[in-house]
Amino acid sequence: MDTEPDAPVTEADLHAWMDGELPEDRRGEVERHLAGNPDLARRFERYRAQRAMLQETFGPLVDRPLPAALVPPYARSAGRPAVRPRRWLPALAAAAVLLVFVAGGAGGWWLRGWSGGTGGGGAAFVADAVAAHRVFAVEVRHPVEVGADQEAHLVGWLSKRLGKPLQAPRLAAKGYDLVGGRLLSDARGPAAQLMYQDAAGRRITLYIRPASGAPDTSFRFAQDGSVQAFYWRDSGLAWAVTGDLDRVTLSAIAEEVYGALNS
Amino acid sequence: MPLPKPPPDPPPANGPPTGSPVDERAIAAHVPRLRRYAAALAGNLSDADDLVQDCIEKALANRHTLRDVTRLGGWLLSILHNLHVSGLRWRRRRGPEVPVEDLANDLALSAAPADRAEVRDFVRAFNQLTEEHRAVLLLTGLEGLSYREAADVLGVPVGTVMSRLARARERLRVLLDGGTEQAVRRIK
Known part of the structure; x- marks a missing residue:
């Protein structure tokens, strides 16, 4: 100075x-x-x-008592129960029919916590899914690592790397066919991306990450610019369906995915 | 399409590998301060709890990247800051926000009765500042960080911390006292 x-x-x-x-x-x-x-x-x-x-x-x-989730031991390792209190209604999460809550709607309070276990923060998870969508959905020459012509190999490989049995849901009823998929990595380890395309060449992606030990959730919605995503956790996997589509169409696809996985 | 029955979860990993200086207890010692910072930044306790929990998870997952354990506090703050910034655009579009009035009333109750109105006004005014301004005021004024440390947490140059701080203080002064904002002269 x-x-x-x-x-x-x-x-x-x-x-x-x-x-x-x-x-x-x-x-x-x-x-x-x-x-x-x-x-x-x-x-x-x-x-x-x-x-x-x-x-x-x-x-x-600084002197306030901490909620249980912020006191060690922290729910982190696979198989350890989630310590954070669930803020959604467990019965609803388990129900076969998923209610879709959208931004600005009522009921946001119990959707706030994407919590516990190894699934990571919901915001972090869906941000990774959207980032991966943005990177690969525009890819012309190499959109996927393994194409749909080798679907059995693709599914077997990704299942092995994620440590959970995966499948590539059929979305033909919604006009989308599997293009293929790839293995990705994020801060938590392996993740998988499956890509689908409709007749007009519009692409949606499914992003899947292991979430062992984390409770199932209902659908949640996120949006970044024109890219929208629905995401949820089910049977030890976190899923995000991402696309540059309107919310209604995308939610129908997300329900189709969920239905295919649980039929 | 039948979903194959998932295999049983692998057995739980048993705590951190020995030799890692950053363990749950070391992180836990910082949690009350992280939560205070997050609550003041986010304007409510439930977002703060989500943020801090995400921060703990991320810190535990990345603890081996921290070389200098004495920097744990600042490292945790920068993780929290990044999570907050990346979460903002999502939260903005999600369901109804928890009104800042909840926090204002809550904090007013911790104050002496004569100060309650002032505390409530302060929380409301503070919440009207931008996230950037809130962060710089909290890091320097509440957490006691130096300009250099605040710059590291926010990932900006020291000069940016100084100019943000000057603008934030002046903005808050006008929100609290009324009057017109002084054009803060070029900082350097």
């Missing part, structure tokens, strides 16, 4: 002074500057009061 006696005192200097980050040899100068500018001094007095208020207001939160 410039220590010439006539170096102008900047706004940054004043904040650094208040935060104790100003070099000592510059403090006197800043204090003289404040003494000569009462309006400025008042403004920084208010900032100081504001900082004290911040500490008084939010400080006590």
Whole structure:
């Protein structure tokens, strides 16, 4: 920092002074500057009061009792039960008919927690699914690693790598045929992507990740720009159906996927 | 189409491998502060709990990438920050938000009766700031981080921390005291 006696005192200097980050040899100068500018001094007095208020207001939160999910042992290893209280209705999650809740609708409170187990945060999971969709759905020459012509090999390989029996659901009733799939990796390990395409060349992807030990969930919806996704957990796997489609069409496809897996 | 019966889950892994200095207990020691930061940032406790739980999971999954254990606190804050930023665009479109009034009333009850109105007003005003402004005020003013440490958590240069902090303070001053915002002069 410039220590010439006539170096102008900047706004940054004043904040650094208040935060104790100003070099000592510059403090006197800043204090003289404040003494000569009462309006400025008042403004920084208010900032100081504001900082004290911040500490008084939010400080006590540190002493609050923690919810069970935030106290060790943390549910992480496969097979360990999820410790976070489930916020959805277990009976509903188990029901054959899935209710689809959409953004802005009622009932959001019990959908908030995508919780527990090794499935990871719901937001993180669906963000990975959407990112993978964006990367590969536009791919012209190599959209998949293994094509639908080798479906048995594809399914066997991905099942082995994910450690769970997978299948590629038939979506022909919705106008989508399997293109193929690929093995991916994310922060938690292996994940699989299956790609489908309709007659017009529109693509949707299924993103699947192991979620052992995590409870099943109902459908949840996420959107990023024009890309939408429905995601859920079922029998130890987390699934996301992602596409650049309207929500109604995509939800029908998601239900088709869920139905195919559970029929 | 029949779904093959899934195999039984593998037996649980038994705790962290020995020799890893970052274990659950080390992380747990930071959790009350992480939760406080997350609640003030998100404006409600339920989002904060989701964020902190995601943060713990991510930290445990990536603990071997942390070389310097003394940086655990800052490392956890930066994981939380990244989760918060990446979660924002989803949450914005999801169901009804938990109103900030809940947190304002909750915190007001922890304050002395004479200060309750002021605490409530402060929480409301603070919540009107942008996420960026909230984060920089909390990291420096509540968590006691230096400019350098805050810059590391936020993944921005120190100069950006300083200019954000100046703007955030002035914005909050106007929200609390009224009046017009001072055009904060170029910071450097």
